[in-house]
Amino acid sequence: NAGVMQNPRHLVRRRGQEARLRCSPMKGHSHVYWYRQLPEEGLKFMVYLQKENIIDESGMPKERFSAEFPKEGPSILRIQQVVRGDSAAYFCASSPRDRGNSPLHFGNGTRLTVT
Amino acid sequence: LAKTTQPISMDSYEGQEVNITCSHNNIATNDYITWYQQFPSQGPRFIIQGYKTKVTNEVASLFIPADRKSSTLSLPRVSLSDTAVYYCLVGDMNAGNMLTFGGGTRLMVKP
Numbered sequence: 001n002a003g004v005m006q007n008p009r010h011l012v013r014r015r016g017q018e019a020r021l022r023c024s025p026m027k028g029h030s031h032v033y034w035y036r037q038l039p040e041e042g043l044k045f046m047v048y049l050q051k052e053n054i055i056d057e058s059g060m061p062k063e064r065f066s067a068e069f070p071k072e073g074p075s076i077l078r079i080q081q082v083v084r085g086d087s088a089a090y091f092c093a094s095s096p097r098d099r100g101n102s103p104l105h106f107g108n109g110t111r112l113t114v115t
Numbered sequence: 116l117a118k119t120t121q122p123i124s125m126d127s128y129e130g131q132e133v134n135i136t137c138s139h140n141n142i143a144t145n146d147y148i149t150w151y152q153q154f155p156s157q158g159p160r161f162i163i164q165g166y167k168t169k170v171t172n173e174v175a176s177l178f179i180p181a182d183r184k185s186s187t188l189s190l191p192r193v194s195l196s197d198t199a200v201y202y203c204l205v206g207d208m209n210a211g212n213m214l215t216f217g218g219g220t221r222l223m224v225k226p
Contacts, residue, residue: 004158035216042202043159043216091158103149106158 004094004107005074012113013082021077021110025094032075033093033104034060034067043091049075082114119203124221133190135220137203140184145207148179148186153200153219162201163188190222198224 005024013019025032030051035043045059049069060067064082069075079086089111093104120138127133139148147166151159163170165177165186176189190197200219 042218045215093158103161103164104151104159105161106151108156108158111156 004092004105006090006092006107006110008110009108010111010113012115014115015083016081019079019082019086019112019114021079021090021092021112022074023077023092023094023107024074025092026105029094029096029105031095032069033095034075034077035091035093037089037091037109039088046077046090079112082112084114087112087114118215119205119217121201121203121217121220123218124223126223126225127193128225129194130192133193133197133222133224135188135190135201135203135222136185137188137205138185139203139205142183142205143207146183146205147207148177148183149204149206150175150177150188151202151204151216153202159202159216193222193224195224195226198222 004026007022011019023032032049034046036046037043047054047060047067048056049067051069052071064080066078077090089109091106091109093106095102095104118141125135147164149164150162152162153159163172163175163177165179167179167183170177178187178189188201200221202216202219204216
């Protein structure tokens, strides 16, 4: 049973380019969460999605960032016109949410470097 | 949203028992307490979850007093490979608010 898969593991972008981060949740999981982690810091919540719905995007910057979780295919976190401050590790987590307080299952992240 | 407070770092030696305490004074009735472990360059890994009293699995034990304002993660006989950051999360997944990680506790296990 494959875990949460994120790709790419490493992504380098120049300032002003677009970054697309992909997340395939665990089989049977319909809830996806995105977090950002700066070096030596904890994880900061960005957005929570269900299939075709954004449930909570309170942690995501209003500009340049967007997220989707289509009916088919992976969840995508998109960062337009990247800046150096976007350099971080971006983690995706999934849960089934059909069993009360199901814990989150995390992928190993995408490390974005903006040059 | 319950805020958590953990020690920033702890040191231990191989074979010792390690107890990491998390304070969550504003925990709500429907909140669960969940602990995660994170190694460098990896995503957090679920360790244990509880609501009250004591929970034990093959990896750790979680002690929660009656008032639930704190919890203690207990790692028996740690090894070098337990060196990691440990996060305590408090929230109600059904309400979608188990969302915020604190700074975590950086555990260093020495030989």
